[in-house]
Amino acid sequence: MSAEAAIHGEAHGHDDGHGHSPFLAHHFDDAEQQYDSGKLGMWLFLVTEVLFFSGMFCAYALYRSLHPEVWTFASQFLNETLGAFNTGVLLFSSLTMAWGVRCAQLRQHKGLVICLAMTLGCAAIFLGVKAIEYTHKWDLGLLPAGSYESQYLPGMHHSGPSSWLYVLSAIPALCVVGFGIWYGLSLAKGDKQKSEVAGPLLVTALCYFVGVGIGLAFESAEAGEHGDVAHAVAHTDGEHTVDGHAGDAHAAAAGGDEHATEEHGEEHVEEPVADVAASPAFQSEELNKLLASPGETTMVASAAEEAAQVAKPGEATEAEVDQRGGAGLFFSIYYCMTGVHAIHILGGMIVLTWLLVRATKNHFNEEYFGPVDYVGLYWHIVDLIWIYLFPLLYLIK
Amino acid sequence: MSAVPADSARAQQEERENFLVFSKGFLSWALTLDHKRIGLMYLIGVMSAFFLAGILALLIRLELMTPTNTYMNNQTYNQIFTLHGAIMVFLFIIPSVPAALGNFLVPIMLGAKDVAFPRLNLCSFYLWVSGAIFFLAAMFYTGLDTGWTFYTPYSTTTQGPVVAATLGVFILGFSSIFTGLNFIVTINTMRPPGMSWFKMPLFLWATYATSIIQVLATPVLGITVLLLAAERLMHIGIFDPEYNGDPVTYQHFFWFYSHPAVYIMILPGMGIISELMSVHSHKSIFGYRFIAYSSIAIALFGFLVWGHHMFTSGMADVTTIIFSALTFTVSIPSAIKVFNWLATMYKGTVQLNTPMLYALSFIFLFTIGGLTGLWLGALSTDRVLHDTYFVVAHFHYVMVGGTLVGFLGGVFHWWPKMTGKMFSELWGKVSCALVFIGFNLTFLPQFVLGSRGMPRRYAQYVPEFQELHVISSIGAFILGIGLFVALGVVIHSLMRGRKAPPNPWGGATLEWQCSSPPPYYNFATPPRVNDPYDYTPLEYRDAERGWEYVHPPTTDTPATEPEPART
Amino acid sequence: MADHAVSSHSSHSEGEHHGFAHPMPVWQLLAVFFALIVLTILTVYQATFDLGNMELVLSLFIATIKASLVVLFFMHMLYDKPLNAIIFLSSFIFVALFIGFTLMDAHAYQDSVELKQVDSPRSEVVMPGE
């Protein structure tokens, strides 16, 4: 009987028996088994991610293969430079993440915190740039199929400043304030661990605005060069210069266009745009001017309608492609893919924050680095999906 | 029995440590990480969903007693059958065997203490609960009338709460994914020493195959319903012809998940039957490897045939031919299983107790369900039979005759293990007989109805179909009574049942080596790993009314776990 | 535990004292990163040429090289258990199956489908910014 009880007793003690690592769960034999299980689980989760995205890739492949000309047309509204920049940012965050795993394995706690902070910062920059890309498109009416506004139909564009950028930036702004206060308090109290968490989080929230600034700079640089739609029109009819278009547009718009945006547009064209974006603290006025560019492009677009009518028969002009429909589908798929991807970035930031907290508490070592490794795998697959999204969406010619 | 005091002390310890009573209070259940408790909570959850949806089924059958509208209008009828189908599929059948029985059994059959990720497991349960609440609230609010398939373009235009329901499905999908992921990792990394892949019980093979489907297919359902929700909220147009989208694409997306999901429903049932056939025949399973491989084959072939749901949806001819041909290949592994079960019984000591009777019903009903599937997989006959009662009867033979009956067999088989109580054999058999008779009476006439042209999903029909409809309705009520009897049997056993011995049926898989109900830590010492279908060392003890090992099989496992070497 | 016991201590390059951990050397991480950046520049540059259908093939090819680098080194698959690699890579078979069948079918019945013209602005749709 006593032997029996002893065996049972040992079994109970098993929960906290090994005592090797405080994070070894009771149902695993050792740290390696736990690590292997977690790793296998994470790979399986990545499989579900791949299949989850496959639905959207399927829709993409289907509609692109059916209407390649629509995709060529619609893709030029995406800002290649911003896409490439964001690709670089994500690749760099992947590097810091992989480096972070190494730091965790080697007990380099300081290094791990820095790596995680940099990964978070890159994620925030990415989202800041994305916010600019999105709001810019919303203003141009480049929306999902149901709300897509044909770029060649006059009278349905609205100009004026986009309030959406402010809406999107509200939460990061709150984060800046909140983390700033937290950071200040933890510094004042001399709580090193807390300030190690709050500091990187504050930087992350600020990084979002860095992303916004960079986004504005590139977006306006592009607009200053030729303007998204003007660029499109130049394809349709090579003779017109950008200026010529603007002139035509004025004439065309004089009739029915109730959006009085001429002043904005002209100022915008004349002003060296680089200045606007280069100023680090972009003021709302300048922002407004920048976001007024849709007004300008509207008029250019309506001019294109006339241009389209004199185009060669047999070959579909871009105006025809646009009006035949389907361009909205491109933007549906664009928003679905990049939107779901952005949600994954956000989710990644949440788990990275969790890792950051644990890293500052020195939880990780050569036996227990699983969480860093698993989050790393997740982060890399998010990067991996973007590696495909970038050429598939931005680089269609 | 020389050491009586030792025995009684052990009995007391078992009493104290069994997982049901070891810790008390609501939170000890609500926040438990114990796979057995989570399994039981799932069991209660899926049973509630089942009885809810079953009552809806009876309402449908009541309405169909007459050719005209009796107490429902057409719109209500649409909502009721949608509710019935959606609840049955998403809330009952898919989680029934894997999440309820699987959670309880997988770690114990492996001799493990828990699943690999206990917190994920609990999270999965709460996802199920929240998905269920979301789903039910959405549907009861205004009533969903799209059918459980949410076909576009109807689902993008109807007034029903499609978005809420699809988000519910999305959440339930995550619950399913996490369960599957957990089982794959558990089976891969936590098998005890000595249990190689081909010494695993077949239930684990079936669960493994199911989990593969859950992990691979469910995400596609997730993105499908997400796109559908986006379609309704923002008109993304991917599935909407109004915006140059393609509604047939929706069906591709949907069935890429939902055909494999049919195997999420049936494979675990098959796993149960493999166990039951062998244990209650007291004979080693026939063709172990064939059954194991056929589970994996079904899981993989299941991904190749989804188009057979779309033969009349505007699919191209060439695709229909390919999908039809592929569909027939799935019947091969299914048939392999049936033949092996029958061969297992041959010259065995078959005991016709309640679980075995359910298992035998399963084989009969599933075979009919499978064979009528061939008619629907053949292009020419499907043209005629598509969307008729023939289809309804076919999938009910598979889902109810297969999964539900298998699930009931499994519940009765492992009930003594889960609760520590025996149930009334007599009433268990009565319930099985009522279910069997009622089920066939309900659905056999529907084959006839369908082949004569009665379309599905209509509240009204031409008068000459009334006779068969009335027979079907009577059968449904007998089936309902049978199920209530089954419920009564298990509830009665909880209150009045005699204490169950550790091994009441003479099973050789590991779960029968621990007490009934198991202690919260499952096994005090690593269990003996032996052939899961070798019954020779087991002998029946009248005193205990259960089976015991006479010659404990020699084992290469040391009695106590060696301390892992550390550096 | 049956599996992991066998395969433990199988993938080591940086000394035994790290147990089952395998830290990636810094030079490897940096090399992979710079390769990825170069490939990104390459794919942007490549997009400035009009290559017709080859454009898609080429950009996907470059993307796949990049993805492989990320998977093999950043995600550590080169040093991981073969099972994990098999699981991950086999998911692409199912993706191919899904996309392949759906596309094949959609193209086969496409003759009977026509694009809908954009005729008038849909005023009932609320646009952002309003």
Ligand SMILES: [Cu+2]
């Ligand atoms: Cu099917």
